[in-house]
Amino acid sequence: MTRIELCEHSEVRVDLDDEQLDAVIDAAAGRLGVRRVAGGGHVLTSGSHVGVLVAGDVEVAVQPKVPIHNLFLMLGVRQPEFAADSAAFGHDADLLTAMVRVFTRAVESATSRGVLRGYRHTEERLISPRGRIDIAAQIRRPGLPSPIPCRFDEFTVDIDENRALVAALDRLRRVPGVSSELRSRLVHLAPRFADVPVVAFDPAVLERWQSNRLNRHYEPALRLAAVILRSVTLRNVAGDISAPSFMINMNDLFQDFVADRLRTSLRGRLDVVEEPTVHLGSPRRLAMRPDLVFRTPGAGRRSGSTYVGDVKYKLSSGPARMSDYYQLLAYTTALGLDEGVLIYAQRPDPSSGESSADALIEDLLGDEPVHSVRIHNTTTTLHVYRLALTGPNAEVEAGMSGLADWVHRRERRTFLTAV
Numbered sequence: 001m002t003r004i005e006l007c008e009h010s011e012v013r014v015d016l017d018d019e020q021l022d023a024v025i026d027a028a029a030g031r032l033g034v035r036r037v038a039g040g041g042h043v044l045t046s047g048s049h050v051g052v053l054v055a056g057d058v059e060v061a062v063q064p065k066v067p068i069h070n071l072f073l074m075l076g077v078r079q080p081e082f083a084a085d086s087a088a089f090g091h092d093a094d095l096l097t098a099m100v101r102v103f104t105r106a107v108e109s110a111t112s113r114g115v116l117r118g119y120r121h122t123e124e125r126l127i128s129p130r131g132r133i134d135i136a137a138q139i140r141r142p143g144l145p146s147p148i149p150c151r152f153d154e155f156t157v158d159i160d161e162n163r164a165l166v167a168a169l170d171r172l173r174r175v176p177g178v179s180s181e182l183r184s185r186l187v188h189l190a191p192r193f194a195d196v197p198v199v200a201f202d203p204a205v206l207e208r209w210q211s212n213r214l215n216r217h218y219e220p221a222l223r224l225a226a227v228i229l230r231s232v233t234l235r236n237v238a239g240d241i242s243a244p245s246f247m248i249n250m251n252d253l254f255q256d257f258v259a260d261r262l263r264t265s266l267r268g269r270l271d272v273v274e275e276p277t278v279h280l281g282s283p284r285r286l287a288m289r290p291d292l293v294f295r296t297p298g299a300g301r302r303s304g305s306t307y308v309g310d311v312k313y314k315l316s317s318g319p320a321r322m323s324d325y326y327q328l329l330a331y332t333t334a335l336g337l338d339e340g341v342l343i344y345a346q347r348p349d350p351s352s353g354e355s356s357a358d359a360l361i362e363d364l365l366g367d368e369p370v371h372s373v374r375i376h377n378t379t380t381t382l383h384v385y386r387l388a389l390t391g392p393n394a395e396v397e398a399g400m401s402g403l404a405d406w407v408h409r410r411e412r413r414t415f416l417t418a419v
Helices: 018-028 068-074 079-086 095-110 135-140 160-173 180-193 216-231 250-265 322-335 393-418
Strands: 002-007 011-014 032-036 042-046 049-055 058-063 118-126 148-156 245-249 271-274 278-281 285-288 292-295 307-316 339-346 370-374 381-388
Touching (some): 002 011, 002 042, 018 049, 018 058, 049 095, 068 095, 068 393, 095 160, 095 180, 095 245, 135 148, 160 180, 160 216, 245 250, 250 271, 250 307, 250 393, 285 322, 307 393, 322 339, 322 381, 339 393, 381 393
Parallel strands (some): 307 339, 339 381
Antiparallel strands (some): 032 042, 049 058, 049 245, 118 148, 271 292, 278 285, 292 307, 370 381
16 A cells, blocks of 8 residues: 655655556545656645645545644534544544544544434334324325224434434445554444444435434534534545545635634624625625625624625634735625635745735735735725744633634724714
8 A cells, every 4th residue: 555645735746657547636626736846756735725635545644733632623623522532643643543542532422321312203014003193104005904004203212313323323334444452442432323223324414314312422522423423525436446545625614613612702792603695786696605794693794795705724823815805805895894804824834825926915914913914095904913823722722712712892883983
């Protein structure tokens, strides 16, 4: 097995034959870039996807630039659940290994007192009546007095929560690169779900899941299961070459993390709406979807928006890119606002960042977390707010609370000025 390692938003020169290269390109499905270099050979370029991809006899591991414990905080695993394993993971720990270790521990904790049971609606033909007889179904087949179509709620372990965990465990068991020790932990958990079938499970179901006092202990495991089901792919490419992968899109993860923390911190002060449709032109032309729009609680959509934000996982230690300013200016213009904010992830290592002509703006931030630009010939001010994603998780959480307070102060200032 040929193993290639690189960090997100970086590149490495590789020496692969044409068959291996084609397999990697096909399996990557746009998540990795490949270009030929002078003198032979190719350069493999990573973007915002991190994790492990296997194509034939080639394994590509893309490590996140943020520490593993910070990444798991963004995934929704808070310190109590992560603390037991955090000491085993350094900055360069393999993300797949870390995910399997933390997920198995979360499942073990969730099911330590038994597998969750709940009521599942069932429609089935039975010899003896149970629950309610489905009269409509019986009328459709009047010549069959037995079995009888019945509708009933069954108290069972075969519920969505357990189906999600079983589907995630099954995915991880089938991904190459998992050590024998961790694979045995996955297998060891299977008997706990003996009465739960392995079925295809849509992670979107977990987005609608709500916790209560009976199932709250399942929440950490279900958060991770949703990530696994969205990020692990098991498929065949041309020539029946197995191409499993576990890849997380850091752009989506960072946006979800910021939105979740702002929604929690601003509850009762501002409503946080993700990606609403707004129009730059009229009537209702040039539709756009800003990442975050802030509104007065209970005011409703018709009352208008009071602030707007765009989330960019650019790992920036400098000013925003010009194209990002253009985008935010369009949002503020369409919403009739005088201010907006670009929320950037602060790069852990300023010396190893991205470079492009679009980023070359002669406007240094200095050491301040907030950078503001007043746009010429307008009343609009655009801010860049940098969030540090490194250090102890408590500091990252404190940074998110600080952002929420800052947004609320700016929103109140612009709202009162408008009034």
